[in-house]
Amino acid sequence: MGIDFVVFERLEVTILSGHVEGDGIETLxxxxxxxxxxxxxxxxIESVLPVPLSYHFEVRDLPKGKHLVQLRSGLPSHTHRFESELVEVDLEKQPQIHVGALKYKIEERHHKQELTPAPxxxxxxxxxxIALVISMPRLKELYQSAVGMT
Structure with a gap:
């Protein structure tokens, strides 16, 4: 009679963290x-999370492997040009990683409105x-004098 053991492997929890930096971050x-x-x-897309008020983010339990981390803007692209860094991380090699600062640049797009000539x-x-309406009394007089002459 032997003792049977069941061994469960405890999966290592993955944690990806970082913070956001950029101009005007309070309003954005x-x-x-x-x-x-x-x-x-x-x-x-593995995960999407809003940037918290602390500008620090943390994501747990992502699948192991390589991932791309990037900031996205919800502002319309026709009014703002938004660029952010793209960071690649490998959670297979390092299951708990801090990516540091995710930086972005944003620029308002000012559209010039072209003036179109009036038709x-x-x-x-x-x-x-307008000229016809103004000259109506004179036309009436001319008509009456022309009818009266014949």
Whole structure:
């Protein structure tokens, strides 16, 4: 009679942490999020979390392997140009890692509004109608004098 043992491997918890730095972060913070994608399949998003008020983030229990960490902005791209660093981490080699500062640059896009010339034809018709209305009493007099002469 032997003793049977069942051994469970305790999986090491993965922790990815860092903080956000950039100009105007106080006003941008509600619009920023940290996005973590797999290097093997960049279209697969592993995690998205809003940037907290402390600007420090921590993500636990990501799958081991290589990941891409990047900031994303929720502001419209037609009004703001947003660029952020792309950091690659390997949670296989180092399951608990602090990526340091994720930095970004943001720039407002100012669109020049081109002045388009006003259409000429409606302007000419409008002036003609006003001239016609103003000259109505004279036209009436001319008509009556022409009818009276015949």
């Amino acid at each position: 913070q509600p619009h920023l999020s940290v996005e973590i994608r797999s290097v093997a399949d960049p279209s697969r 000429v034809f409606p302007l000419i018709v409008g002036v003609f109608v």
